[in-house]
Amino acid sequence: MPELPEVETIRRGLGRLLPGKKVLSAECLDSPRSFPNSSSEVDNFLHGASVTTIRRRAKVLLIDFDSNYTLVIHLKMTGQLVFVATDPVYTSASEIQSEASHEASIATSSTDKLAPRFGGGHPTDSLISKLPDRSTRVIIKFTDGSILYFNDQRKFGWMRLMPTISVPEIDFMKRVGPEPLEDSFGAKDFIERIKRRKGTTIKAAILDQTVLAGVGNIYADESLWAAQIHPATHVSDITDKQLSQLLVEIKKVMNLSIAKGGSTDRNYVDAEGKKGSYLQFANVFRREGQPCPRCGATIEKIRVAGRGTHVCPVCQMIQ
DNA sequence: CACTTGACCTGTCCGC
DNA sequence: TGCGGACAGGTCAAGT
Numbered sequence: 001m002p003e004l005p006e007v008e009t010i011r012r013g014l015g016r017l018l019p020g021k022k023v024l025s026a027e028c029l030d031s032p033r034s035f036p037n038s039s040s041e042v043d044n045f046l047h048g049a050s051v052t053t054i055r056r057r058a059k060v061l062l063i064d065f066d067s068n069y070t071l072v073i074h075l076k077m078t079g080q081l082v083f084v085a086t087d088p089v090y091t092s093a094s095e096i097q098s099e100a101s102h103e104a105s106i107a108t109s110s111t112d113k114l115a116p117r118f119g120g121g122h123p124t125d126s127l128i129s130k131l132p133d134r135s136t137r138v139i140i141k142f143t144d145g146s147i148l149y150f151n152d153q154r155k156f157g158w159m160r161l162m163p164t165i166s167v168p169e170i171d172f173m174k175r176v177g178p179e180p181l182e183d184s185f186g187a188k189d190f191i192e193r194i195k196r197r198k199g200t201t202i203k204a205a206i207l208d209q210t211v212l213a214g215v216g217n218i219y220a221d222e223s224l225w226a227a228q229i230h231p232a233t234h235v236s237d238i239t240d241k242q243l244s245q246l247l248v249e250i251k252k253v254m255n256l257s258i259a260k261g262g263s264t265d266r267n268y269v270d271a272e273g274k275k276g277s278y279l280q281f282a283n284v285f286r287r288e289g290q291p292c293p294r295c296g297a298t299i300e301k302i303r304v305a306g307r308g309t310h311v312c313p314v315c316q317m318i319q
Numbered sequence: 320c321a322c323t324t325g326a327c328c329t330g331t332c333c334g335c
Numbered sequence: 336t337g338c339g340g341a342c343a344g345g346t347c348a349a350g351t
Contacts, residue, residue: 001344059345077344078329135329154328156345172346199321209346217344266330266343306324307344 002059002075004180004214005257006268006276010081011056013271014148017083018051018063021142034137034152037161045069046161058176058213062167070164073150078135079157083271084128085146128273153267177212180250187244194235194243202238203231204305206250215250218263218285221310223249225284225294230316231304256281284310 002010023046028035049065056062061081063071073081131149132139138150138159150159167173177193178185193212197205203224206215215223224231226249229242257263262276265286269275279286283293288301288310297314 003345074345076327076346152328153330154343156328197321200323204322207345308342 001077001216001218001265001268002079002262003216003219004056004059005219005254005278006262006270007056007059007061007075007214008258009262009270009276010075011054011061014061014063014081014083015054017085017146017271018054018148020050021144021146022050023047023065024141024143026138026140028138029132030137030155033155034150034157035159035161041161046071057173058179058209059216060172064164068164069161070167071159071161072167072170073159074157075152076154076156076158078154078267079150079152080135080267080269081271082128082131082149082151082269082273083146084131084149084273127269172209175210177208177210179213180215180247181254187240187247190247191240191243194238198235200235201231201305202229202233202235202246203307203309205235206246207305207307212250214254217307217309218265218279218282219250219253219257220307221285222253222282225310225312225316226253228316231309231311232302284312286310 026035026042026046045067046065046069049067049069052064052066054061054063059074061071061073061075063073065071073079075081131147131151133151135151135153136149137152137155137157140148140150142148150157162170178189190212194202194205197208197211203220205211206220206223207217221231223246227242227246229238229246257276257278260276260278260281261270261274262268263278263282263285264275265279284299287299290299291297292299292312292315295312295315297312300311300313302309302311
C-alpha cells in the first residue's frame, strides 16, 4: 500500500502544510513500538523545533526540522499521516472535509468492487472529525493548534527521530536502489540491475527495493501488464528490449498514479485525508474475473513471488 | 551466496 | 448469526 506514488502524494501535501510549523508536543500511544525514541531525545530535538523540508526516498518519508533532526517515517501497508488544522483555522479543516467527501462520492460511483473503503466503511469525510481513533499511534501537535496524526491499523509502520546527518547511514538507505522517476535513471542502469537477479522472476526483481526504489505490488502488476510481460517470467528469459519497455511503463504508471493522488485500495489517504483515484485506471490490479482491456481474455489472480498477482493469461505470455 | 518463506499485525471477507 | 480461518502486503530475519 503506500508505494512510491502514495508516499510522494503525501510528501507533496505535507510540503504545502508543514514547513514553518513548530512542534508543541509529540505523544506515542503505543510506546515504544511506533515511535521508540527516548523522551529526552524528543524533548531536546523535536519539542520546539520547526519543520524545514519534507523529503521522500523510496517509500520512506523524511520530515526535517531546524534542530538538525529528522523524523524518518515508513507507513508500510496501512500507515497514514493525516494533517488536521483545528482552531484557530477550523474553517480550513471543514473545507478539506467537503473536498474529501466529493472525491469519495466520485470514487464510489465507479464499481462496487473497487469502491474504496475506510476501516469499518466510514466515508473519508468522517475520518478527520473522528481523529484520533483506535488506529492512531502518534499525535504531533503544533503551536498553531494544528495536529499531525500517524495512524496505522496493523502497526507495521514506524517513525524514528534521528540526526539529519545520520539518515543516509540507515541500512535501508544504504541498500535501496535508484529512484525510478529520476530522469538520470535510464534503461541501461535498469537492465544491469535487473540482471543481477537473474535466478528469479521479473516480478520478484522489480519488487526488490535494492534493485529499484518504490515499486510495490500494485505498480508491479500494472507495469508488467503494460509491458506485456508475464510476472512469473524468469529474468534470464527476458530481452533487453522488453526490460527497456518495462522501465518506460513503470515510469508511466507511477506518474499517472501521482497525478491521480495515488491508489486507495483499503485505507490509504493523503495528508489531507483524501483518497487516491488511480485504481479506477488500473488495468489488472484487483480486476480478476474482468476482461483484459487489451485482448478481452479474463484476468486471473495467481501467486508470484509470494504475492497476489494479477495477470492477463493471454497477452502477457511467458516467453 | 542467492533466493524463498515466515513473522510481524489487524480488519475484512468467505464458507460452514 | 457466529465463528474460524484465509488473506491482504513492505520489509527484515530466518530458513533452504
